[in-house]
Amino acid sequence: MDVRAQIATTFHLDKCIGCHTCSLACNNLWTSRPGTEYMWWNNVETKPGTGYPTLWEDQDKYRGGWELKGNSLRPRLGGRVGMLTNLFYNPYLPAMDDYYEPWTYQYDHLFNAPQGPDQPTARPISKVTGQYLDLEAGPNWDDDLGGSPVYARNDVNLAKLTETEQQALFSIEQKVFFYLPRICNHCLNPGCVGVCPSGAIYKRAEDGVVLVSQEKCRGWRFCVSGCPYKKPYYNWNTGKSEKCILCYPRMETGQAPACFHSCVGRIRYIGVLLYDADRIEEITKVPEAELVAAQRSLILDPADPEVIAAAKKNGIDDEWLEAARKSPTYKFVKEWEVALPLHSEFRTLPMLFYIPPLLPVVATTENGNYNVADSEFFGSIETSRIPIQYMASLFSAGNEEIIKKALRILWAVRSSQQASRVGLIDEDVAAAQLAEAGITAEIAEEISRLTALPRVADRYVLPPYHREMAIEELTGDTQQHKYEVGFGSTQSPRRGP
């Protein structure tokens, strides 16, 4: 058993209000430099939708993630030699038009325009070329189903739905959507690391954060296509790739990442998971339908004395173990099994988990009417407006049983709370739902509390990093960096000649 720690995260989709505050917090901190304006290390998509970059989930187009060839796992981009022959032109690279061309507005024209018969306007100017730009795409162009005949209609997760089901989903009375905030998953088997020709991308063993060494990166851009989530981005100005760093400078000083800290809906949870690195390879090769369960089995119980002993042997200290035992992610993912990885069929073992949305609660019946009269007011999973197959395609690699089980638990939690607090639902009905979901009333209460009433300390359980000790261990000199803030590269990121 090779126990390692991972800072893992959970997003509760029922709580997301789609305000994009997370995206802006991230953008203000990290991606407002020339060459990075188009990057959204954190973005919020409307589902159904084609996302950002457009059609990122379509791996026939972009060849991200891993595929099983016989008994060996290899990048979908191809074998090593084959990949290097594409060094001079990567046919699977999303280009700027698959994202959008960033722009600003010609604000000074508002002040400097000569007097004339019309009000002056601030025309959009490209942040790449400095020329006027006709806006054809932008961040969240399809927000809240905007342009749904083009975007939502082409969502690849709809493929498993019949034509009638798709029709029903897009009829005006049935229209339904939810938000999917995305950051880098900091995977256990990252696709970007696997395809980086320079070996510049690596996973930090201590906390599992996946980073790009800006010194070693040579700008071959395979990480961009190799990541199935399209979370590494190419900085066209410096010629280097960049990605979400999980705000490690913030975490190392005890603060939650900026997107977590700023989350208005309080949907985000962050905490430590312990996992067995010896079993990663075996887990990545199980059949598609078993992937979610297998990934769950990789996560170790932080209260198990054997695990604790093995963890200490690997240098995971008591404070990290304590954080692992309090981890909200551990509870949602492993104890309650309601949080699921996004698209586990890409076989990267993502370490960001989503609690699938139950909303909208009320399902319409005939003629687009809501059935508000009888006890079925809150509907059921089977009649939910977002088809189960669609959710299964997103969160359980097509395995409908897994997503149904998670939804049943969430449903039972809601019903039992409705029964005990509001009384809209019979206690008996709620009890029956709890039994069907396989959880006790106590667990339902716990889930409800962590969902609806968590404090900051419940949502963000970050262990101390003790960077001061790392500096001592690396340099052997406690005085060397005493009066400095951090240490390491201080070079300015200039583009080469």
Next chain:
Amino acid sequence: MIDFIVFAVLPYVALAIAIVGLIWRYRTDQFSFSSVSSQFLENRKLFWGSVPWHYGIILILLGHLFGVLFPSGVMAFNGVPVRLYVLEVTGLALGLLVLVGLVFLLLRRGTDERIRSVTTRMDLLLLLLLLLSIITGLGTAIFYRWGSGWYVQTATPYLRSLFTLSPAVGYMASMPLLVKIHAVNASVILAVFPFTRLVHMLSVPLAYLWRPYQIVLWGRRRIRQ
């Protein structure tokens, strides 16, 4: 005298600049080592430029190297006329391929608005130097027949003499002007090499072929009991 300067002094000066420049740049500014690819900004025209250019130039440079390393082998190969014609036609075809690629790259750089905004003066200088190299090379291939034959008898001994530090300028002094320009231009490209995007040649990621897929780094020393 001028021959001595450009064929006996310049190559060494160029090499010295290249080596010192490279070490200096690698030690002070590793961040700047990159292919500085612009595929992200313009994805279609690049294919017709970059692919022919890279494959063509690699084969052509390998051909030049092969002639220096195995002159007798090349002469023996050319002993049969058909084989000579095949070699010459292949060389010419590769030269044209490279020319087409480079012209596409130049046009793309000149016409595409996004590419223009990331183009440096050094990029333009480099493209023009490379263009000169190809035009003089192609001209030599077309106007001075059976280059693969006389290359190994003149350029090969000259290049070898450079490496033994006893430059035999005589071989080059008697060459036609086109060939002289070609040779001098090669030295110039060598000299500017460390100060251009050409440094990405040294980053050919061959190590990728045998490294494990995953890379995990321990920032702190691993504490084992």
